[in-house]
Amino acid sequence: MDTIRVLQVxxxxxxxxxxxxxxxxxxxxxxxxxQFDFIVxxxxxxxxxxxxxxxxxxxxxxxxxxxxxxxxxxxxxxxxFAEHNEYKVVHSHINENSSFVLRAAKRAGVPCRIAHSHLSxxxxxxxxxxxxxxxxxxxDNPNRYFACSYHAGQWLFGKQLAAxxxxxxxxxxxxxxxxxxxxxxxxxxxxxxxxxxxxVIGHIGRFNKQKNHDFLLDVFKAVQELxxxxxxxxxxxxxxxxxxxxxxxxxxxxxxxxxxGVREDVPELMQAMDLFxxxxxxxxxxxxxxxxxxxxxNCLVSDAITQESDVTGRVRFISLKESAESxxxxxxxxxxERRDTAELLRARGYDTGTMTQWLAxxxxxxxxxxxxxx
Numbered sequence: 448m449d450t451i452r453v454l455q456v457x458x459x460x461x462x463x464x465x466x467x468x469x470x471x472x473x474x475x476x477x478x479x480x481x482q483f484d485f486i487v488x489x490x491x492x493x494x495x496x497x498x499x500x501x502x503x504x505x506x507x508x509x510x511x512x513x514x515x516x517x518x519x520x521x522x523x524x525x526x527x528f529a530e531h532n533e534y535k536v537v538h539s540h541i542n543e544n545s546s547f548v549l550r551a552a553k554r555a556g557v558p559c560r561i562a563h564s565h566l567s568x569x570x571x572x573x574x575x576x577x578x579x580x581x582x583x584x585x586x587d588n589p590n591r592y593f594a595c596s597y598h599a600g601q602w603l604f605g606k607q608l609a610a611x612x613x614x615x616x617x618x619x620x621x622x623x624x625x626x627x628x629x630x631x632x633x634x635x636x637x638x639x640x641x642x643x644x645x646x647v648i649g650h651i652g653r654f655n656k657q658k659n660h661d662f663l664l665d666v667f668k669a670v671q672e673l674x675x676x677x678x679x680x681x682x683x684x685x686x687x688x689x690x691x692x693x694x695x696x697x698x699x700x701x702x703x704x705x706x707x708g709v710r711e712d713v714p715e716l717m718q719a720m721d722l723f724x725x726x727x728x729x730x731x732x733x734x735x736x737x738x739x740x741x742x743x744x745n746c747l748v749s750d751a752i753t754q755e756s757d758v759t760g761r762v763r764f765i766s767l768k769e770s771a772e773s774x775x776x777x778x779x780x781x782x783x784e785r786r787d788t789a790e791l792l793r794a795r796g797y798d799t800g801t802m803t804q805w806l807a808x809x810x811x812x813x814x815x816x817x818x819x820x821x
Contacts, residue, residue, distance in 0.1 A: 450479060453810050456486045456539035456548050460493035462709055463653065464619065464734030465540050465565050470495055471622045471799040472806060478503060481807055488512060494709065512544050524548060528555035535559060535814035542566050542603060549588040559813040562589035564603035565731045591813060593617045596755045599731040619734045623789045623798040625714040626741035636719035640705055645678045646783060649720035651713060651735045654685030659726045662771065664691060666726065668698045669775030682707045682716060717742035721783035726767065732756050737797055743785030747778055758795055759788040
């Protein structure tokens with residue numbers, strides 16, 4: 448069989464959760480049989496672009512999806528699929544906007560059109576009416592339905608389709624071996640952070656409204672009043688980072704918080720942490736929460752996150768209706784003891800090492816490659 452090419456559709460290949468998961472699969476898949484190419488929707492280079500190209504992947508750039516440029520965007524999509532008839536599998540990860548890409552793919556006769564839901568809500572902003580329109584336009588443009596959790600599938604595809612068992616829950620798997628505890632790594636990273644013997648509370652996520660950093664800083668202020676020997680580590684970047692840095696200074700927390708920016712060493716960074724805190728306003732099933740469990744950490748997260756995310760029994764859900772002081776008491780009383788969760792994650796299908804072959808077979812079967820070969 449010749450190498451087949453699967454088209455992955457994303458916003459930009461930065462170090463977000465779904466992008467990191469995709470790269471984990473891409474690195475481990477047999478690239479002599481299956482190669483990934485990418486449609487992205489940003490002109491700027493993504494963090495993973497150079498690696499994608501080094502692995503043999505192609506990157507195609509489309510304009511941002513905005514209400515004012517729908518007509519241009521649709522025209523470019525049709526032109527793309529008219530020119531690239533080699534793709535028999537299109538796997539779209541842009542939530543409700545997948546409807547547009549997969550409509551063009553359907554018109555071009557692509558046999559396997561996967562819409563993949565990675566969220567369970569949209570939040571409220573000026574784009575909401577247009578995003579709701581895109582979700583309603585989904586219809587039968589996809590013919591395969593993936594979601595990171597049952598709730599995420601229900602949100603994007605509707606209760607009826609989710610209940611019909613047509614939605615495949617593809618677990619947000621991680622490369623479990625990378626998160627195995629190493630005391631030498633922990634010692635090195637804690638020295639880099641200037642942690643000493645302090646309790647290190649970790650959070651990894653983009654600085655946007657969804658991740659709820661504003662509340663997290665209030666919580667940490669209350670934690671400091673209970674346990675002054677704590678350090679908050681924030682990895683990630685985004686539009687709200689400067690505002691959060693200013694707030695940390697106003698609260699007198701600057702000396703007890705590390706704003707680390709985007710990190711390439713998340714598995715190692717998690718070795719330095721003692722607890723993981725994640726008060727998001729909404730999520731699908733966050734990859735970083737699976738990573739934190741793979742690192743053996745106790746995780747304290749908002750009740751807006753699906754219960755499905757507790758894969759190992761290491762996740763405690765706290766209501767966002769609770770006060771910052773209530774959150775702080777729970778965090779201050781949590782055990783920093785970590786456990787080896789590797790076998791449990793593998794057994795439950797959350798290791799890309801064990802799930803890569805399943806995904807490869809899915810692409811081959813549903814892209815009709817095996818039938819063609821037969």
